[in-house]
């Protein structure tokens with residue numbers, strides 16, 4: 146199954162994509178995670194992307210399109226994939242369409258997660274990530290068993306620089322300006338599956354499974 150998770154920062158895309166990736170045994174492709182890795186390891190792409198990410202802006206389309214194009218050719222994508230955080234502009238969605246045509250694949254569902262701004266800000270403010278494996282947590286809603294340490298690998302958790310208050314608003318503005326038009330884009334293609342994003346992580350997971358079952 147080839148899927149896209151669409152939604153504002155903090156909507157729960159990464160959380161749900163991670164769970165679904167385990168259930169369906171297909172890879173989660175998070176452009177945010179790939180970019181953060183590149184920044185950490187100091188690759189030329191990471192050096193280029195850093196200033197955009199630090200300021201809460203989107204990284205230029207050609208950079209992320211290149212990442213996804215390369216990643217989708219991986220052997221592990223042959224049974225399906227979950228795009229998390231891509232596409233984020235109409236130009237990226239058009240580029241994805243072209244690359245999938247070339248690869249003889251198509252998107253089956255766009256899971257569009259909706260959460261109000263107040264809740265998004267609470268979720269982003271409490272988000273913590275594992276510095277080693279990248280697993281996400283929330284200080285209140287999804288805390289680790291041992292404070293500040295990852296359940297999966299035991300490494301330290303950190304707060305992303307772009308999750309600090311000053312940058313959060315900019316990221317939400319970017320979302321409404323550049324990414325929200327994709328709701329209409331995929332609705333016209335009859336691929337949009339709205340998923341109310343408020344509720345327990347487990348309940349939302351069940352909602353997604355039901356939507357996919359009904360397809």
Ligand code: ADP
Pocket residue numbers: 152153154155156157158159160161268269271272273281282283284286287342343344345346349
């Ligand atoms: P996104 O990938 O859309 O930016 P995340 O999946 O990283 O969002 O979720 C943002 C934060 O909200 C994380 O700290 C996560 O643990 C938490 N979170 C995810 N889903 C829920 C939920 N249903 N209720 C409360 N908190 C949630």
Ligand code: AMP
Pocket residue numbers: 154176177178180197198199201202203204205206209229230231232233237307316
């Ligand atoms: P995320 O982890 O999805 O919240 O993304 C973190 C940051 O990475 C974003 O604020 C952007 O700067 C950058 N980024 C991730 N995915 C994309 C994308 N598809 N297009 C442009 N920038 C992206």
